[in-house]
Each structure stands twice: as C-alpha cells, then as structure tokens.
Amino acid sequence: MNPGTLSGGWNFVMAAYGVTFSVLFIYGVSIVSRLRQESKNDE
Amino acid sequence: MKTTAPAILLAIGAYFGFVVAVAQFHGMTAFALGLPSGAIATLAATCGVAGAIWFLFANDQVESPRPAQLLIGLALLCLGFGSYYGLFVAPPEQYMGEVQRIMYVHVPTAWNALLAMTLAFVCAVIFLFNGDYKWDSRMEGSIETGVVLAFLLCCQGAIWAKPTWGVWWDWDPRLTTTAVLLFAFLGILALRKFVEDPAKRAIWSAVSTIIAYVDVPIVYFSVRWWNSLHQQQSSPGTVSKQFWLPLRLNAFGILFLMVAFIMLRARIASLRLKHEMAPPLPEIAELGEAV
Numbered sequence: 001m002n003p004g005t006l007s008g009g010w011n012f013v014m015a016a017y018g019v020t021f022s023v024l025f026i027y028g029v030s031i032v033s034r035l036r037q038e039s040k041n042d043e
Numbered sequence: 044m045k046t047t048a049p050a051i052l053l054a055i056g057a058y059f060g061f062v063v064a065v066a067q068f069h070g071m072t073a074f075a076l077g078l079p080s081g082a083i084a085t086l087a088a089t090c091g092v093a094g095a096i097w098f099l100f101a102n103d104q105v106e107s108p109r110p111a112q113l114l115i116g117l118a119l120l121c122l123g124f125g126s127y128y129g130l131f132v133a134p135p136e137q138y139m140g141e142v143q144r145i146m147y148v149h150v151p152t153a154w155n156a157l158l159a160m161t162l163a164f165v166c167a168v169i170f171l172f173n174g175d176y177k178w179d180s181r182m183e184g185s186i187e188t189g190v191v192l193a194f195l196l197c198c199q200g201a202i203w204a205k206p207t208w209g210v211w212w213d214w215d216p217r218l219t220t221t222a223v224l225l226f227a228f229l230g231i232l233a234l235r236k237f238v239e240d241p242a243k244r245a246i247w248s249a250v251s252t253i254i255a256y257v258d259v260p261i262v263y264f265s266v267r268w269w270n271s272l273h274q275q276q277s278s279p280g281t282v283s284k285q286f287w288l289p290l291r292l293n294a295f296g297i298l299f300l301m302v303a304f305i306m307l308r309a310r311i312a313s314l315r316l317k318h319e320m321a322p323p324l325p326e327i328a329e330l331g332e333a334v
Binding site for chain 2 (some may be wrong): 003005006007008009010012013015016017019020021023024027028031032034035038039041042
C-alpha cells in the first residue's frame with residue numbers, strides 16, 4: 001500500500017450504498033402508492 | 044409502447060458504454076472502432092440519454108405501467124451488475140483506497156440529478172411557449188425526482204467527505220451551490236403545493252424553474268471557477284479503465300430509474316390536474332329542477 005493511502009473505510013462505502021438504495025427504494029414505493037391512490041380516485 | 048427508435052439509440056449507448064469498456068479492459072481494442080476514449084464516452088452518454096428521454100416522451104402519456112416496469116427492470120439489472128463490480132471486482136484507488144468505491148454511486152447520482160433539473164427546465168420553457176399541461180406534469184415529475192437525487196447526492200457527498208476531508212460538510216463552492224440547487228427546487232415543489240389555481244401554479248412554477256436552473260451551470264463549473272476542496276471533473280483519459288465499467292453501468296441504471304420515476308410521477312400529476320380541471324358536479328337542487 002502506498003504511503004498516504006486511506007486504509008479501511010468499508011463502513012463509509014456501505015453507508016453510501018445503503019443510503020442510495022434505501023432512498024431510491026422508498027421513493028419508488030411512494031410513487032407507486034400515490035399513483036395507485038390517484039388511479040383509484042380517477043375511477 | 045413506442046420502443047424501436049429509442050431502443051436503437053440505447054443499444055448504441057450500451058455498446059459504447061459497456062461492450063467497449065469490457066473489451067478494452069481485456070486488451071481487445073478493435074471493439075472501439077479506432078475511436079479515442081473521450082469520443083466513446085461521449086457517444087455512450089449521448090445515445091443513452093437521448094434514447095432514455097425519447098422513450099420517456101413517447102410513452103409517458105399511456106395508461107399502461109409497462110414502459111416504467113421495463114425501465115425499472117433494466118435499471119435493476121444495470122445497478123446490480125454495476126454495484127457488484129464496483130464493490131467487489133474493481134480494485135481500490137491508489138490514494139483513497141476502498142472509500143473511492145463511493146464514486147460509483149455518487150457520480151451517477153450527480154449526473155442524473157443535473158439531468159433531471161435540465162429536463163424540468165426544458166419542460167418549463169416548452170410549457171410557457173405552448174401552454175400544454177402535459178409539459179407542466181412532466182416538469183413536476185422532473186423536479187421531484189431531481190430533488191430526491193440532489194438530496195441523495197448531498198448525503199453521499201457527506202459520507203465520502205468524512206474519511207477524505209475529515210468533515211461531513213464544508214461550505215465549499217461545489218457543496219454550497221448544490222445545497223442552493225436542492226433548496227431552490229424544493230421551494231418550487233412547495234410553491235406548487237400552496238397554489239391551488241392550476242394555471243397560476245403552472246406559470247409561476249415554470250418561471251421559477253427557469254430562474255432556479257441558473258444554478259445548474261454554476262454547480263457544474265464551480266470547481267473550475269473557484270478554489271474548491273471538491274476535485275475537478277474527471278474524463279476517461281484521467282480515470283483508469285478498471286473504473287469505467289461500474290461507473291457506466293450505475294450511470295445507466297440511475298438514468299433508467301430516473302426516467303421511470305419521472306414517467307410515473309408525471310402520470311400522478313396529470314391525474315390530479317384532470318380532477319382539478321373537471322367541471323364541478325351539478326347541485327342536487329339543480330338536478331331536481333331539471334327533472
């Protein structure tokens with residue numbers, strides 16, 4: 001390993017991926033449920 | 044579902060984005076057709092974005108959820124392979140080590156957040172010219188999706204900043220202008236929530252979107268114009284070949300997801316608009332008189 005290289009950091013990597021996929025999943029679910037609600041109101 | 048023309052563009056984008064990246068990694072340069080790496084990346088990005096946006100505008104007015112489902116399926120495929128490759132196959136970076144793997148989600152999120160804001164700007168301009176409310180719905184979908192991606196961008200940036208800069212946040216030009224962008228577009232969503240008249244809401248939010256969009260080029264060029272902690276933009280010439288594939292796979296994955304979200308969110312906006320613009324039901328007394 002080069003001098004000055006950051007060691008470790010997997011916890012930050014996992015946190016970034018976790019936040020990314022959680023936010024995208026929650027937003028996706030919220031859109032689908034809102035669309036279902038609006039479609040029901042439309043009928 | 045209209046797919047032929049956008050599918051051809053997406054296939055060209057995928058060829059230059061993924062096939063050439065894999066082939067070059069294995070030393071098979073013939074796949075690149077003699078083109079330099081900058082031209083390959085530009086072709087991949089241009090065809091991918093043009094194909095995805097064409098698909099969006101060709102299919103977002105249909106009632107079937109099929110087009111969005113197709114995009115979400117493609118997005119999951121790209122993000123699954125891209126994240127696996129970025130986390131477990133690509134080597135750690137020379138100085139940042141493992142932490143650099145955050146780049147494979149952070150950079151695609153940044154590109155797509157700015158793209159969503161750009162789509163909102165285009166929809167705002169077109170709405171002001173032709174007054175067709177489908178562009179207002181598309182604008183609402185683009186703004187909300189852009190805000191979610193910009194929020195995600197700030198979170199990922201803070202997580203990457205802590206181990207590399209030693210702080211979660213710094214009032215650096217890139218970070219500050221991105222925060223301004225997030226809050227400006229969040230303000231437009233709030234404006235849309237508070238204005239009940241559809242015509243006023245559409246015009247005011249289109250004008251506000253055009254004004255807020257001024258910040259997008261400022262975000263992009265902030266690292267060049269001012270002395271910033273944030274690094275300047277990289278290019279295929281300055282990034283190792285081993286990093287190209289996960290970055291491009293995730294970029295396409297988030298692009299497809301963003302387009303699917305805009306498509307579904309624009310549909311919600313147009314259904315709400317349909318209710319708001321529907322003529323009021325006659326009163327019971329009026330019905331009695333008619334009988």
